[in-house]
Amino acid sequence: MIQYSFQGLPFLLKYADMIDSPDVEMREEQLKIPKKSSFRTKIFPGQEHSPVIYLQHGMSNRGIDDPRILTLAKHLRNSGATVYLPELKEVKGLEISDDTVPNIRALFREIVKIEGKAISFLSASFSAGMGMVALSGKEEQKNLKSALLVGTYSDFADTLPFILSNYDIDPYAVHVLLYNYISKLQPKLSKLEEFYFEAALDNGLKRTGEEEKSSKLIQKLGKKEKEFVYSVQSDPRFRMALVEPILSVLPPNFILRNSPKNFLSDWKAPIALLHGFDDPVISPDESELLFGSLGNGKEEWKVLLKSRLITHGDHLPFYTQLGEIPKLAGLWGFFLKKSGL
Numbered sequence: 326m327i328q329y330s331f332q333g334l335p336f337l338l339k340y341a342d343m344i345d346s347p348d349v350e351m352r353e354e355q356l357k358i359p360k361k362s363s364f365r366t367k368i369f370p371g372q373e374h375s376p377v378i379y380l381q382h383g384m385s386n387r388g389i390d391d392p393r394i395l396t397l398a399k400h401l402r403n404s405g406a407t408v409y410l411p412e413l414k415e416v417k418g419l420e421i422s423d424d425t426v427p428n429i430r431a432l433f434r435e436i437v438k439i440e441g442k443a444i445s446f447l448s449a450s451f452s453a454g455m456g457m458v459a460l461s462g463k464e465e466q467k468n469l470k471s472a473l474l475v476g477t478y479s480d481f482a483d484t485l486p487f488i489l490s491n492y493d494i495d496p497y498a499v500h501v502l503l504y505n506y507i508s509k510l511q512p513k514l515s516k517l518e519e520f521y522f523e524a525a526l527d528n529g530l531k532r533t534g535e536e537e538k539s540s541k542l543i544q545k546l547g548k549k550e551k552e553f554v555y556s557v558q559s560d561p562r563f564r565m566a567l568v569e570p571i572l573s574v575l576p577p578n579f580i581l582r583n584s585p586k587n588f589l590s591d592w593k594a595p596i597a598l599l600h601g602f603d604d605p606v607i608s609p610d611e612s613e614l615l616f617g618s619l620g621n622g623k624e625e626w627k628v629l630l631k632s633r634l635i636t637h638g639d640h641l642p643f644y645t646q647l648g649e650i651p652k653l654a655g656l657w658g659f660f661l662k663k664s665g666l
Contacts, residue, residue, distance in 0.1 A: 336654070
């Protein structure tokens with residue numbers, strides 16, 4: 326992987342503001358998918374015949390307006406790519422949904438059709454895992470030049486208890502889980518769905534003080550609702566006891582249909598797996614398991630890096646971990662090279 330460092334280093338230097346990455350042309354369209362609704366999409370057009378990257382946002386209520394993903398799109402464009410950044414309403418709405426895999430697959434096929442050639446895919450967290458499922462079929466593999474998945478998962482059933490076990494470090498993912506499933510777990514505690522949605526937004530949007538909504542909503546909760554909230558906040562055993570009830574209320578075969586580990590047999594495209602060394606939301610063991618299970622017969626076409634520079638959904642200042650930079654540059658260089666850049 327280190328042989329790709331020279332190609333990846335300029336990309337990282339753009340992130341560090343050490344070399345210029347100027348603003349780029351961007352247009353917004355509604356991508357119309359047959360038999361589906363339209364998808365709001367930002368397109369960053371490159372030069373004629375430039376490689377194409379489908380960039381899928383993660384669970385952020387800002388969707389494709391999140392400054393972090395817009396910065397990434399700009400740096401990819403300034404590295405020579407045409408970038409498509411579509412918005413998934415269910416993902417923006419923090420919904421863990423069976424719709425995401427078919428939506429990503431349909432968008433991938435449409436972008437391939439528009440561009441008339443194979444393209445690459447880049448995403449993070451749950452969107453990355455569902456993207457891997459979506460692009461695992463033979464038709465998609467034929468049209469996938471390369472993939473970079475950041476902080477993704479292998480088995481949804483294993484990820485769930487890990488999320489709940491790290492509430493004290495990062496409560497965001499727990500709040501998202503409870504927003505999705507609390508109405509099925511505790512149908513009589515009707516105000517908790519709104520509470521956990523706003524609590525997740527407080528975390529994700531970094532709302533504090535007067536802007537924080539969950540602290541106001543908790544005052545309006547009933548006694549049993551407050552007891553549930555306080556138990557989640559203070560009792561690790563209570564949180565872990567939620568694992569089986571949540572698994573039991575998932576849609577039928579949800580784990581089977583949405584866990585990448587079940588869709589690896591036809592995977593042939595070059596793939597880079599990047600994971601934060603101490604990611605509190607999805608264990609780096611998940612990426613390691615995926616890496617070990619990928620057997621396309623070409624070991625040089627898969628790379629894995631667990632980096633101390635990466636957090637879940639962001640990165641630390643590069644000066645804090647200088648020794649990590651060559652390895653991270655190598656992984657990005659691998660992805661850019663395999664994408665045709």
